[in-house]
Amino acid sequence: MKLVYKGKTKDVYALEDGSYLLQFKDDCTGEDGVFDPGANTVGLSIEGAGRAGLNLSRYFFEILKGKGIPTHYIEANVSQATMKVKPAEPFGEGLEVICRYRACGSFLRRYGKYVKEGQALDAFVEVTLKDDERGDPPISEDALAMLGILTAGEYRELKKLTQAIAGIIKDELAKKDIELYDIKLEFGKIDGQIALIDEISGGNMRAYKDGRHLHPLELEKLVLQHK
Numbered sequence: 514m515k516l517v518y519k520g521k522t523k524d525v526y527a528l529e530d531g532s533y534l535l536q537f538k539d540d541c542t543g544e545d546g547v548f549d550p551g552a553n554t555v556g557l558s559i560e561g562a563g564r565a566g567l568n569l570s571r572y573f574f575e576i577l578k579g580k581g582i583p584t585h586y587i588e589a590n591v592s593q594a595t596m597k598v599k600p601a602e603p604f605g606e607g608l609e610v611i612c613r614y615r616a617c618g619s620f621l622r623r624y625g626k627y628v629k630e631g632q633a634l635d636a637f638v639e640v641t642l643k644d645d646e647r648g649d650p651p652i653s654e655d656a657l658a659m660l661g662i663l664t665a666g667e668y669r670e671l672k673k674l675t676q677a678i679a680g681i682i683k684d685e686l687a688k689k690d691i692e693l694y695d696i697k698l699e700f701g702k703i704d705g706q707i708a709l710i711d712e713i714s715g716g717n718m719r720a721y722k723d724g725r726h727l728h729p730l731e732l733e734k735l736v737l738q739h740k
Contacts, residue, residue, distance in 0.1 A: 537563035566714035601701030607643030
């Protein structure tokens with residue numbers, strides 16, 4: 514097992530069989546000790562966050578698998594906080610795709626002149642480049658095609674897949690009276706097919722219950738307590 518990438522919240526290891534192992538950590542993105550799924554830096558560490566993130570990821574990946582949604586997921590070991598995944602080819606140096614149901618976070622900071630906090634959005638999809646140095650800038654469909662990162666057809670497929678996955682997760686959370694405000698997903702190509710990669714946890718979404726933002730550990734407990 515060889516370490517190939519050390520990330521903010523996960524480390525990635527190459528396995529001898531050609532697959533990869535994601536090691537989930539307790540580090541969370543945010544600033545000044547405040548959790549923020551849209552932040553580019555590690556702002557705090559929450560004991561148990563790694564296992565909670567993996568447990569929720571496993572739960573959602575299994576649901577997506579049952580619905581025929583392509584992902585990189587193979588299996589998970591929650592006790593060791595690891596997930597085995599298929600190798601995937603990134604788009605460019607990596608993209609993040611956000612599906613928004615309410616105005617908050619960076620969307621609100623950018624467009625606050627035209628939108629109110631918490632205003633309903635119709636599964637709005639936007640793509641950002643994974644580029645910490647430049648603050649993960651948003652990028653348009655035309656720019657993605659012009660720069661050779663995504664073709665127009667791939668963008669349409671990516672958007673459709675994003676809205677489908679976000680909708681499934683939103684509906685699952687609603688069963689627990691939890692509202693999904695937004696979620697950040699990542700994609701790559703596996704055998705030429707666009708597939709969901711990375712994780713699906715409280716660390717990459719904003720979820721609310723009774724008007725209160727749920728932190729990653731709390732979200733995991735509420736979703737899985739009656740499973």
